Amino acid sequence: MQTTTLTLILIAIATGAFYFGRERSLLLASGQRKLASLHSLPGYYGYYTAIWALLPALAVLLIWLLIEPRIIVAMIVKALPDAQRALSSGELNLLVNNIRNYATGDIVAGDIEPFLRDAATQYQHLVAVSRHLLVTLSIGLATLGGVFAWRQITPEFRARNRVETVVGGLLIAASSIAILTTIGIVMSVLFEAIRFFREVPVTEFLFGLNWSPQTAIRADQVGSSGSFGAIPLFTGTLLITGIAMFVSVPVGIMTAIYLAEYSSTRIRSITKPVLEILAGIPTVVYGFFAALTVAPIVRRVGESMGFEVASDSALAAGLVMGIMIIPLVSSLSDDAINAVPRAMRDGALALGSTRSETMIKVLLPAALPGIVGGVLLAVSRAIGETMIVVMAAGLAANLTANPLEAVTTVTVQIVTLLVGDQEFDSAKTLAAFALGLMLFLITLGLNVLGLQVVRKYREEYD
Amino acid sequence: MQNLRPINEYRRMRDPAGSNSTRESPVMLSSSLDSQEEVSIEEEVENSDAASATLGNVRCDNPYIVAENIDVFYGDNHAIQDVTLEIAKNQVVALIGPSGCGKSTFLRCLNRMNDSIDSARVTGTITLDGENIHSKSLDPVALRARVGMVFQKPNPFPKSIYDNVAYGPRIHGLANDRAELDNIVHTSLERAGLLKEVKNRLDDPGTGLSGGQQQRLCIARTIAVDPEVILMDEPCSALDPIATAKIEDLMDELSENYAIVIVTHSMQQAARVSRRVAYFHLGKLIEVDETDKIFTNPSHKLTEDYVTGRIG
Numbered sequence: 001m002q003t004t005t006l007t008l009i010l011i012a013i014a015t016g017a018f019y020f021g022r023e024r025s026l027l028l029a030s031g032q033r034k035l036a037s038l039h040s041l042p043g044y045y046g047y048y049t050a051i052w053a054l055l056p057a058l059a060v061l062l063i064w065l066l067i068e069p070r071i072i073v074a075m076i077v078k079a080l081p082d083a084q085r086a087l088s089s090g091e092l093n094l095l096v097n098n099i100r101n102y103a104t105g106d107i108v109a110g111d112i113e114p115f116l117r118d119a120a121t122q123y124q125h126l127v128a129v130s131r132h133l134l135v136t137l138s139i140g141l142a143t144l145g146g147v148f149a150w151r152q153i154t155p156e157f158r159a160r161n162r163v164e165t166v167v168g169g170l171l172i173a174a175s176s177i178a179i180l181t182t183i184g185i186v187m188s189v190l191f192e193a194i195r196f197f198r199e200v201p202v203t204e205f206l207f208g209l210n211w212s213p214q215t216a217i218r219a220d221q222v223g224s225s226g227s228f229g230a231i232p233l234f235t236g237t238l239l240i241t242g243i244a245m246f247v248s249v250p251v252g253i254m255t256a257i258y259l260a261e262y263s264s265t266r267i268r269s270i271t272k273p274v275l276e277i278l279a280g281i282p283t284v285v286y287g288f289f290a291a292l293t294v295a296p297i298v299r300r301v302g303e304s305m306g307f308e309v310a311s312d313s314a315l316a317a318g319l320v321m322g323i324m325i326i327p328l329v330s331s332l333s334d335d336a337i338n339a340v341p342r343a344m345r346d347g348a349l350a351l352g353s354t355r356s357e358t359m360i361k362v363l364l365p366a367a368l369p370g371i372v373g374g375v376l377l378a379v380s381r382a383i384g385e386t387m388i389v390v391m392a393a394g395l396a397a398n399l400t401a402n403p404l405e406a407v408t409t410v411t412v413q414i415v416t417l418l419v420g421d422q423e424f425d426s427a428k429t430l431a432a433f434a435l436g437l438m439l440f441l442i443t444l445g446l447n448v449l450g451l452q453v454v455r456k457y458r459e460e461y462d
Numbered sequence: 463m464q465n466l467r468p469i470n471e472y473r474r475m476r477d478p479a480g481s482n483s484t485r486e487s488p489v490m491l492s493s494s495l496d497s498q499e500e501v502s503i504e505e506e507v508e509n510s511d512a513a514s515a516t517l518g519n520v521r522c523d524n525p526y527i528v529a530e531n532i533d534v535f536y537g538d539n540h541a542i543q544d545v546t547l548e549i550a551k552n553q554v555v556a557l558i559g560p561s562g563c564g565k566s567t568f569l570r571c572l573n574r575m576n577d578s579i580d581s582a583r584v585t586g587t588i589t590l591d592g593e594n595i596h597s598k599s600l601d602p603v604a605l606r607a608r609v610g611m612v613f614q615k616p617n618p619f620p621k622s623i624y625d626n627v628a629y630g631p632r633i634h635g636l637a638n639d640r641a642e643l644d645n646i647v648h649t650s651l652e653r654a655g656l657l658k659e660v661k662n663r664l665d666d667p668g669t670g671l672s673g674g675q676q677q678r679l680c681i682a683r684t685i686a687v688d689p690e691v692i693l694m695d696e697p698c699s700a701l702d703p704i705a706t707a708k709i710e711d712l713m714d715e716l717s718e719n720y721a722i723v724i725v726t727h728s729m730q731q732a733a734r735v736s737r738r739v740a741y742f743h744l745g746k747l748i749e750v751d752e753t754d755k756i757f758t759n760p761s762h763k764l765t766e767d768y769v770t771g772r773i774g
């Protein structure tokens with residue numbers, strides 16, 4: 001029986017349980033004020049019964065599906081001839097895969113030896129037995145759970161409280177998914193980074209001025225000892241982020257001022273959605289724009305003025321990234337300006353301030369913390385941005401402050417380190433995780449700072 | 463001669479306030495009688511159509527602000543209907559009436575604060591010292607420097623006490639140097655009765671003061687620009703009784719130099735501080751008269767109901 005079918009059956013049982021639970025409570029309700037004699041509304045008794053029918057059975061189903069493959073594989077491996085059991089873990093994995101493929105009728109690599117056929121038969125058998133057990137167990141459990149809960153129902157039974165406890169638990173589980181995932185991601189990056197730092201000292205990584213992650217594949221190769229000084233990457237990131245902020249902060253804040261104070265409702269109703277569209281454009285499209293349109297223009301303009309411009313200059317990538325971030329800055333600043341109480345604005349106007357005086361002397365200072373918070377969030381967005389720089393910035397890890405030269409960024413290097421074939425035990429690959437960790441820490445810091453500032457400022461007026 | 467009539471009869475005759483107008487609220491209709499034969503008396507008493515809608519006396523001696531036939535619309539909502547009112551200097555006029563009757567809206571007409579509300583449309587003429595405030599040559603910004611406003615909720619800027627008061631003089635260039643500015647700030651705080659309490663902490667944020675102090679700071683901020691008129695929209699409704707008493711004393715003093723229009727929900731406050739009272743109802747100005755007259759002997763049934771606490 002398919003897992004889907006089984007799940008559907010369980011849901012059907014739970015639906016039935018809901019009905020029976022509800023009916024029972026209605027039957028038990030007595031006296032003049034029928035419903036009021038029950039502790040909870042009849043529906044809660046239904047839900048209570050349904051929860052008992054569904055949750056334990058579903059839990060068993062889930063756990064079973066998680067551990068079933070491992071147990072079956074372990075049993076098959078145990079039954080293999082000694083020669084095969086002595087194989088290395090990688091080869092053993094391949095063999096198990098072959099067995100599984102053969103059993104399910106897929107194409108099998110290599111010859112089919114007798115032991116493989118035996119193992120496959122055993123595999124099929126085990127799977128069938130496991131399925132039977134699972135179906136019996138979960139359906140049995142669902143029925144049992146339902147009956148158990150059904151029998152508990154009395155007019156005094158506090159079904160609502162129980163149901164609400166379960167609902168509360170579900171909500172907590174849902175919200176912990178995000179937290180657990182974050183922890184998981186940090187852990188995985190952290191462990192790989194630690195492996196990297198075993199091969200390359202932290203100090204060299206943090207303070208080294210030279211980045212060329214090419215390590216020798218064979219010992220006799222020349223000129224590729226690899227050096228992992230991350231400074232050029234971070235200066236490159238800083239340069240491009242700086243250019244991006246140089247574009248997006250003034251433009252974004254001025255847009256926000258216009259939208260919040262000067263624009264008519266009609267213009268606002270057009271501009272806001274357009275900005276949102278701008279924010280919704282996939283960054284890879286900005287990448288095209290940067291690489292194919294902006295970079296050549298920057299180069300032509302720069303050269304016509306007598307500068308030497310790299311074809312993948314930091315300037316082009318930074319400009320386009322700045323444009324990408326404008327909506328973020330403007331919408332956060334707009335929120336900040338709008339969050340300044342209307343009374344502030346009226347107070348300034350009533351003293352005879354012009355619009356611009358009101359804006360510059362009262363609204364902007366009052367909104368400043370919120371705007372700063374928004375800018376910090378934008379910086380962290382710019383630092384973590386990948387696609388635009390991958391497409392438009394270079395790969396050369398130059399240590400320079402000249403925006404016309406090619407630089408590379410942390411994210412670009414992570415991508416290039418991980419694209420293609422890698423060995424996960426070489427420093428070259430592991431360096432990506434160290435960079436990722438650094439990036440994560442920096443953006444985390446900026447986000448925390450930004451959110452803190454924004455929140456503090458929100459409290460001021462509530 | 464009219465004053466000799468019994469109050470009730472007087473009111474009954476005058477009640478069909480809008481009997482020759484097309485805009486009659488249901489409330490007014492309900493209290494009106496069929497009054498065909500009394501039209502003659504009405505015409506005899508009042509000369510202008512607008513004034514005939516309002517009982518009492520909308521006119522006063524030496525008017526400084528004259529609002530004639532003001533209508534205000536918020537979109538389709540006719541919030542102020544044909545209101546005429548004169549306000550003189552050196553006296554406090556109180557606007558009273560149930561919530562939503564348009565007191566704040568009328569007040570905001572006087573310094574054109576309604577301009578900053580997109581949906582608001584104002585018709586009619588208002589003159590300030592003989593000058594039409596809607597004329598093209600008059601900048602609303604300049605007008606607001608002459609007609610100050612104090613709001614219901616104290617709204618000091620998130621700046622220091624000093625900067626709050628210095629804000630107006632700075633933007634209007636009223637002080638030539640720091641000493642002059644200091645002087646203006648001190649006098650304004652003094653006149654707002656706040657100087658003693660804040661003398662030693664002028665650099666502290668204005669938002670750190672108590673509610674009553676904040677409101678007096680806002681008054682100081684308003685008089686620092688040396689206005690001719692001060693509008694106050696329920697200036698005490700967020701304050702405790704002691705702070706309220708201080709502000710009321712202040713109003714008394716200020717009325718020597720300014721024309722003051724105050725919106726209030728407190729009958730006692732209106733009785734204490736004002737010379738004249740205007741009663742608004744559903745966007746109409748029902749009755750304007752000397753404060754004593756309004757509270758002891760109102761002409762209109764609605765006014766009487768309101769001041770005796772039966773509506774509102």
Ligand SMILES: Nc1ncnc2c1ncn2[C@@H]1O[C@H](COP(=O)(O)OP(=O)(O)O)[C@@H](O)[C@H]1O
Binds near residue numbers: 536560563565579581
């Ligand atoms: N900014 C506004 N936009 C639309 N309608 C408004 C606005 N301000 C007030 N109104 C309407 O105008 C009427 C009078 O309001 P308001 O002058 O605030 O009354 P009051 O101050 O006497 O309580 C009310 O019906 C109110 O809904």
Ligand SMILES: [Mg+2]
Binds near residue numbers: 565566567695
């Ligand atoms: Mg009001």
